[in-house]
Amino acid sequence: xxxxxxxLGSDGFEPLVRIEAPEADPKLFELAHPRSHVDLIHxxxxxxxxxxVDADTAxxxxxxxxxxxxxxxxxxxxDAVFSGEADNVFASVRPPGHHAEKAxxxxxxxxxxxxxxxxxxxxxxxxxxxxxxxxDVHHGxxxxxxxxEDETVLFASSHQMPLFPGTGELGETGAxxxxxxxxxxxxxxxxxxxxxxxRILPAVxxxxxxxxxxxxxxxxxxxxxxAGINLEAEDFDxxxxxxxxxxxxxxxxxxxxxxxxxxxxxxxATSVAAHVNRLMTG
Ligand SMILES: [Zn+2]
Numbered sequence: 001x002x003x004x005x006x007x008l009g010s011d012g013f014e015p016l017v018r019i020e021a022p023e024a025d026p027k028l029f030e031l032a033h034p035r036s037h038v039d040l041i042h043x044x045x046x047x048x049x050x051x052x053v054d055a056d057t058a059x060x061x062x063x064x065x066x067x068x069x070x071x072x073x074x075x076x077x078x079d080a081v082f083s084g085e086a087d088n089v090f091a092s093v094r095p096p097g098h099h100a101e102k103a104x105x106x107x108x109x110x111x112x113x114x115x116x117x118x119x120x121x122x123x124x125x126x127x128x129x130x131x132x133x134x135x136d137v138h139h140g141x142x143x144x145x146x147x148x149e150d151e152t153v154l155f156a157s158s159h160q161m162p163l164f165p166g167t168g169e170l171g172e173t174g175a176x177x178x179x180x181x182x183x184x185x186x187x188x189x190x191x192x193x194x195x196x197x198x199r200i201l202p203a204v205x206x207x208x209x210x211x212x213x214x215x216x217x218x219x220x221x222x223x224x225x226x227a228g229i230n231l232e233a234e235d236f237d238x239x240x241x242x243x244x245x246x247x248x249x250x251x252x253x254x255x256x257x258x259x260x261x262x263x264x265x266x267x268x269a270t271s272v273a274a275h276v277n278r279l280m281t282g
Pocket of ligand 1: 136137138217219260261262
């Protein structure tokens with residue numbers, strides 16, 4: 001987040017409106033998770049040191065506040081695009097959320113912020129259809145799990161396979177609302193663009209969403225140490241522009257983009273800069 005703050009503090013980003021992420025009411029977590037899961041996360045927070053929910057996923061004393069603010073930012077972003085305060089919002093938050101299933105925290109994720117934000121848009125802003133698109137290099141298994149049989153939410157993801165968490169096959173289609181586009185180790189921008197052009201963007205276009213939420217992970221960047229996809233910052237710029245075209249056509253430009261993965265600080269910073277610059281300039 002410091003790397004992102006630094007790059008968004010550079011020339012060209014002066015017009016960006018910055019708002020500190022508010023803490024969400026934890027009741028909102030129950031839009032996407034059973035109460036038992038929310039209690040389990042809350043009760044796992046240690047007074048000092050680290051607790052673990054699995055080998056990858058640690059919880060520290062500040063984790064509860066972090067998930068309140070991560071989800072709070074996504075929900076505040078939804079409120080801002082529906083009130084007309086902003087066309088689009090980027091939530092620079094930790095921890096990520098897209099691996100958090102209904103009742104399972106995993107893959108650094110505790111609470112699924114984009115899922116809570118989508119449900120909040122439906123409950124409080126009369127959004128009928130929400131599209132969640134995910135270009136993180138890992139499959140958004142948690143988001144897919146939460147909306148697997150829900151025709152009012154489209155979930156579409158490009159991701160490397162095989163790779164953690166192991167889901168995301170073409171054949172996982174839910175109620176016809178799930179669109180997976182697996183990529184192979186070594187694939188670059190041309191294959192990524194083809195997957196979005198041929199599979200994901202037409203699906204979102206047909207769906208006609210009232211809001212587009214992006215699970216914006218930048219770990220498909222070529223420098224990222226956790227995966228083998230070779231995207232450049234320009235590819236994130238491209239996909240952002242394509243999603244803005246769809247948002248202009250269907251939903252009054254409303255896009256809420258929420259940070260997911262991204263583990264090389266140079267790749268992360270340059271990619272976020274390209275993504276946010278496109279969101280600002282259209
Ligand atoms: Zn990831």
